Amino acid sequence: MEKNAFHSLLQLRSAAFNTEHIGQYALCFKLHGSIIEAVAFHVGDKMLVYYERFGFSKFLPIQEVWQQLVAEHAFLGAGYWQQIAILEPELGYVQVPIELFSTDLPHDLLNLHLSLNTEKAAISFWQHPAFNLVNVFAFNKEIASLVAGLYPLSTLRHAHVSDAILLGLHSMPEKLDYRYLHLFVNRNHLTIAFFRTGNLHLLNSYQFDTPEDLLYYVLFALTELGLEKDRTELLLWGDVGATFAGRLSILQQYFPLLSFGGRPKGIQYHYQFDELDNHVAFDLLAAYYLFV
Secondary structure, eight states, X not given: OOTTSEEEEEEEEXXXXXXXXXXXXXXXXXXXXXXXXXXXXXXXXXXXXXXXXXXEOTTSOHHHHHHHHHHHSSSTTOSOOSEEXXXXXXXXXXXXXXXXXXXXXXXXXXXXXXXXXXTTEEXXXXXXXXXXXXXXXXXXXXXXXXXXXXXXXXXXXXXXXXHHHHHHHHTOGGGOSTTEEEEEEETTEEEEEEXXXXXXXXEEEEEOSSHHHHHHHHHHHHHHHTOOTTTOEEEEEESOSGGGHHHHHHHHHHOSSEEEOOOOSSSBOOGGGTTSOTTSSHHHHHGGGGOO
């Protein structure tokens, strides 16, 4: 195994995080491209206690990377986390009204919308009573099996990035209004959400390569929803800050009403996390609501 299979890009920890009592905390992972992100929460105290971002070589088998990560990390290898979740960032998903859903339908529902490789992907679902829907999604079997094997003593949950986005947005009901179009950018994936008086009208994801592609999908969503670009405020989260200036500048050219979104509400964020911009890692911070 290569000696340096991974490296930490950013680690933030609350002073309240007690690694000698890991059983108090819930842990969530997300793997996207050559980046692994991890967050931990004290669920009872509604508190974010840890965030870390790792980079690794995409030429190494992910099993080697992850095994070395938990073996050499100061506390990620602990076996007694209260709960563990994995966020699926890339594979497909679809929303179904709760009243039309039954547990024998997920595979058929998802296959109506995409061609699924069942050797590499499994299907699960997450209920969102607040929006009267069930989100049916595919997740990576290899990653799920790997994490389950590394943490056999912890309860493992599967969710999609879109689930975390819905849970996080539910914590800020004042923004679930037709005046706002919500944009979540993660590497080269864009997720767009739109609501009218708290009711979800659009939740969809797109893969893009250039800032022009990003602009195209935003304009396409506006057209489909019948919105006016001069009267609709774009709320931006994720990879749209200074490091991704091209994405931000092209949106600023076309949309007079544009601002960064904030963190999910109802969670404590101590000052140690000030280094993490408020619009960054919304899905991972909202993963807190997977555990409550």
